[in-house]
Amino acid sequence: MGARPAAEIDAWLRGGGLVVTASDRAARALESGFHAARRSEGLTAWPAPQIQDWKSFVRAAWEERGKADGRLLLNPAQERSLWAEIAARGEHLATLLEGPRHRLAGLAMEAHELLCAYAPQFPRDAARSAWQQDAAAFSGWLAAFDQACRAGNLLSPARLPLEAIQLLESDRLERPPLLLAGFDRILPVQREVFDAWGAWQEAPIGEPAARILSHEAPDAQAELAACALWCRGQLAANPRARLLVVSQDASTRRGEIERAFLKHTGAGPLFEFSLGIPLNQVALPKAAHLLLRWLSGPLAEQELDWLLSTGQAAASAEETAELQESMRALRRRGQEQPRWTLAEFAGQGPEERLPAAWVSRMSEAQRRLAEFARRPQSPLDWAELVPHLLETAGWPGERALSSAEFQAERRWRQAVETAGSLGFDGRRIQWQEFLPALARTLDETLFAPESHDAPIQIAGPAESAGLSADAVWFLGANEETWPASGPTHPLLPLEVQKQAGMPHATPQLDWDLAHAITTRLIAAAQAEVHFSFARQTGIAEARPSRLIKQMAGAPQPLGPERTAAASPAALTVQVEDWSRIAFPPGKVRGGASVLTAQSQCPFKAFATARLAAQDWEPAEAGLTASQRGKLLHAVLHAVWGGGPEGIRTQKELLQIPEARRAFVAGHVRRIFAEEISAGVRRRMPRRYLELEEQRLTGLVTEWLDYEAIRIEFEVAATEVDHTVTIGGLTLDLRLDRIDRLNDGSLLVIDYKSGDVSPKAWDLPRPDDVQLPLYAGFALDPEEMLGGLVFAKVRAGEMTFAGRVGDAKATLLANLNAGKELVKKALTAEQLIGWREGIEQLARDFVAGRAEVDPREYPKTCERCGLQTLCRIQENQAQLEGEDDSEGEEAGDA
Ligand code: SF4
DSSP states (O other): OOHHHHHHHHHHHHTTOEEEESSHHHHHHHHHHHHHHHHHTTOSOOOOOEEEEHHHHHHHHHHHHHGGGOOEEOOHHHHHHHHHHHHHHTOOGGGTSHHHHHHHHHHHHHHHHHHHHHOTTTTSGGGGTTOOHHHHHHHHHHHHHHHHHHHHTEEOGGGHHHHHHHHHHHOOOOOOOEEEESOSSOOHHHHHHHHHHOOEEEOOOOOOOSEEEEEEEEEHHHHHHHHHHHHHHHHHHOTTOOEEEEETTTTTTHHHHHHHHHHHHOSGGGEEESSOEEGGGSHHHHHHHHHHHHHHSOEEHHHHHHHHHTTTTSSSHHHHHHHHHHHHHHHHTTOOOSEEOHHHHHTSOTTOOOOHHHHHHHHHHHHHHHHHTTSOBOHHHHHHHHHHHHHHHTTTOSSOOOHHHHHHHHHHHHHHHHHHGGGGGOOOBOHHHHHHHHHHHHHHOEEOOOOOOOSEEEEOTTTTTTOOEEEEEEEOOBTTTSSOOOOOOTTSOHHHHHHHTOTTSSHHHHHHHHHHHHHHHHTSEEEEEEEEEEEEETTEEOOBOHHHHHHHOSOEEOOGGGSOOSSOOOSSOOOOOOOOOOOOSEEETTTHHHHHHHHHOHHHHIIIIISOOOOOOOOOSSOOHHHHHHHHHHHHHHHTSOTTTSOOBHHHHHTOSTTHHHHHHHHHHHHHHHHSOHHHHHHSOHHHHHHHHHHHHHHHHHHHHHHHTSSSOEEEEEEEEEEEEETTEEEEEEEEEEEEOTTSOEEEEEEESSOOOGGGGOSSSOSOOHHHHIIIIISOTTSOEEEEEEEEOOTTOOEEEEEESSHHHHTOTTOOTTSHHHHSOOOHHHHHHHHHHHHHHHHHHHHTOOOOOOSSTTHHHHTTOOHHHHOHHHHHHHHHHHHHHHHHHHHHO
């Protein structure tokens, strides 16, 4: 808002006049500007200004004159539930399920509001008699809605202006003139209300800003950076400056905008968004809702992880630590599951160390709920129960809440009350119906912590109405998005929407509204107004908005002062820390995987073996790949484990050609009985486990058929444990299997069901050292090594892959000469190379070598899962930056 309109509004208010604004945000902005002006005049007390936003103004006009009729003014949740009930009466497929029914109710509510605001003649039934198809269905719902409101003595807020018009027209009293501020367009019903009120006028828009500039950025990131850098420059020149950043889709781009402003303007308090975020995305209310859900049903694993890891489920930090530890312990034992009921989580068994006080509180809350939930209750009763349940469960804990948390908690209580208000029609509902109603309320309630009056305000084009600043920057001014277009309403006839001038009914309407907003923004600042657009959006090339071109001129490329440096100046001083913390001589858990990790990335070995870091695989509904792998190993161990149930030699295998499948099935059945825990059995359907048994039986039978064609062999050992010490590091190893071949040499075998290749052993940095390590350090030095192979147990692809001294003579006679097993035989040099390489890896680990240095970026990292700990993305960006600058320097030379 320019100086002249601001002064005019200020004078109007000082004279005791009433100002009506388009939104409550604009009303708050005017009010704070008024008080700031009085303070700057040195006053210590002054009369409160008369400022009302449109909704409060209409409500006050209605309440003063008509509230005596005793009707209940519905809140949005109540109105939506009424529409949902009416929609459900049609028994259409789309309304049978709760989600679609409520979405349809939301659409019907919107259509009703549009009619009331733009075409007030249509709420009358007769006016809609010619409506067809979906519009006709909506017309029927509207008639039913009117009937329900009459019968229940209810009133929709959308009807308030229509009621207010009648009341104002029948009340002939003199009323003070109105000054309107921040209206980009005055809707037909608003005009009628103001006319019925008496004299009114709009505050002038004011003069355009002194400088109006239009910019073109190469992409959205550069555009945001330019805007943030401009803000930083403005505040550096004048720390008291007020800046307004207007962005299309400000709510969906929130994260992106936040990151850019934090990066380029520095501290967070410099900016704030005028739009809030849904309450179900705010930690405290989200946790409360999850806890309530958990009292009567399961939570998904990721919901439970979030609840436990954020400390929102516990009363104290100690409880949080214990709960997190028990979750980790469950994972270590392979007992993760996709969904957890409270009873399952609390009843994990004696080894589980859940905090006793927590278990007792949660059980008590669950008991109270179960008692209350024996019969349907009024939503009001459920809403009253909620705080008691949460208090019993220990929410929100003992710690002092921050100011923002305190506000969020207050908003949560209001949301619970709103859900409770659904009892306005005397209905009784089950707890399982109350919870979704509460979830919808949380979803529809926006929360923004109290404004700190930050110097940079970020708003959407419509929300910026009534806001003023010293300078304005408008982001996203491209042809696609400005004027903003959108779909017409699906429940209203197109002709009605066009005639009434409803949003998006014609391109001209969109243009006119965008023109009005742009004109207002150009006059919202005295000093300067900037428009910008990104040439590249996703994979498409964008063009500048025609409207902005007309009003602000053709966009110009960003100058160097508005272009972020490739590597922004670091906020911290970088120190290369080459110090190492040696591993105390002794044993390390993890076996061969420790040295594999050391080879893949020293930091990975340090983090997993010394810090016990783990990646977090989501639990699966069925058996996980790791569980399947363990079962396969156990069955093959049983098969080749020797008598009385198992066999030991190829001769024995050949003696059971016909009954091979039955032989395997017996082992699989026994292993499933022994290895599948009661918990897993409980949550997986029996039929599924039977199918898994059959699948494994088929797989192992196919493998034995493959082994039957081998050159004669004997199994020397399976699942054999060895402890070895290499370079001062002691490791416990377990070998899947060792065969004695026909020449007396030993073949080291590792079962794999995945895609593996001996290339993984290639020096100087092997991707896997497991078999070379067994072969080099775990065998009796007196024995001769015949080879080391992966046994690839994969349906339809049974094979050996590895290095063998003479594969055709000792392993498979039918191998052709082109096969890798034949072409690339095991050599003494390879064994020596692996031995030296592995000793070096062990020495590096013991010395504390822990650089973030992946063997092959990004491939190695994709399988790792420790990115949040090693921050490889940041390091890599920096390394790439250094590489580039080295390249440039080399080019310069
Ligand atoms: S993600 Fe990559 S860099 Fe990070 S620890 Fe794993 S392998 Fe190393």
